Amino acid sequence: MTDTVQEAMEALxxxxxxxxxxxxxxxxxxxxxxxxxxxxxxxxxxxxxxxxSDDIRAYCRHCNADKELPELLATLHAVDTAYMEWRRVLxxxxxxxxxxxxxNEASAEFIRNYExxxxxxxxxxxxxxxxxxxxxxxxxHLPDDLDSGVLKRMERQQILYKRGxxxxxxxxxxxxxxxxxxxxxxIGQLDRLLSIIGMPRVGFGIIPLDAEVILSIENxxxxxxxxxxxxxHTAEITITQPREIALYGRAFDVLAGQSVTGEAxxxxxxxALEIR
Numbered sequence: 626m627t628d629t630v631q632e633a634m635e636a637l638x639x640x641x642x643x644x645x646x647x648x649x650x651x652x653x654x655x656x657x658x659x660x661x662x663x664x665x666x667x668x669x670x671x672x673x674x675x676x677x678s679d680d681i682r683a684y685c686r687h688c689n690a691d692k693e694l695p696e697l698l699a700t701l702h703a704v705d706t707a708y709m710e711w712r713r714v715l716x717x718x719x720x721x722x723x724x725x726x727x728x729n730e731a732s733a734e735f736i737r738n739y740e741x742x743x744x745x746x747x748x749x750x751x752x753x754x755x756x757x758x759x760x761x762x763x764x765x766h767l768p769d770d771l772d773s774g775v776l777k778r779m780e781r782q783q784i785l786y787k788r789g790x791x792x793x794x795x796x797x798x799x800x801x802x803x804x805x806x807x808x809x810x811x812i813g814q815l816d817r818l819l820s821i822i823g824m825p826r827v828g829f830g831i832i833p834l835d836a837e838v839i840l841s842i843e844n845x846x847x848x849x850x851x852x853x854x855x856x857x858h859t860a861e862i863t864i865t866q867p868r869e870i871a872l873y874g875r876a877f878d879v880l881a882g883q884s885v886t887g888e889a890x891x892x893x894x895x896x897a898l899e900i901r
């Protein structure tokens with residue numbers, strides 16, 4: 626769990642504790658009213674346990690704080706959406722998940738994307754996307770909407786050609802050698818990367834394998850300076866805390882400083898093509 630989620634839970638717990646104390650209700654009294662152990666109240670109020678919407682409604686009802694209910698429920702929703710398990714994000718299928726990503730992309734003017742293992746979705750060929758999404762469907766036991774999911778991912782890429790948007794993609798050289806699909810798929814994907822270099826409003830850099838490891842960081846996508854999406858193994862994490870966003874921005878700048886661009890990047894791609 627990121628600092629953003631933990632801090633939000635602690636802030637919510639603190640607000641609930643203030644409401645309870647202002648009403649002159651003890652933790653034991655509230656626990657009895659909720660039919661819970663007193664320790665559960667303590668964990669909620671110290672950010673160690675996440676309250677349910679029913680818990681919050683009971684807090685407000687028993688502490689005569691019904692006016693606080695809408696704001697508290699909105700805060701709880703923000704905590705819920707900051708850490709979304711993949712079973713929830715992908716439960717409606719790949720196409721639906723791609724539609725949500727499209728909304729995030731459309732709402733940003735400057736998108737930065739770092740991928741240490743694979744090619745970013747906005748730069749993938751249809752064949753590469755198909756192979757990657759198929760593995761996701763199989764691993765997470767998702768509804769099989771592969772064809773519509775691939776089509777939606779390809780539709781996402783239209784944003785690369787629209788004015789008013791800027792992009793900066795960074796990948797590790799390792800991504801050039803990590804096989805997705807087979808050699809034929811990879812050859813097509815690497816050729817696609819060669820065509821990306823030099824596109825208007827699109828920055829593209831490759832961090833060489835022999836670059837110093839200054840940072841060890843997971844893949845992430847930045848939408849302006851207001852939101853970051855991080856893809857963990859079990860969940861998608863949304864970061865909106867300015868302090869954390871600033872750290873990711875610094876990390877991206879450090880990685881960009883290690884990357885090669887232009888002809889040097891083309892040479893790395895051509896070298897990877899030679900072994901296919």
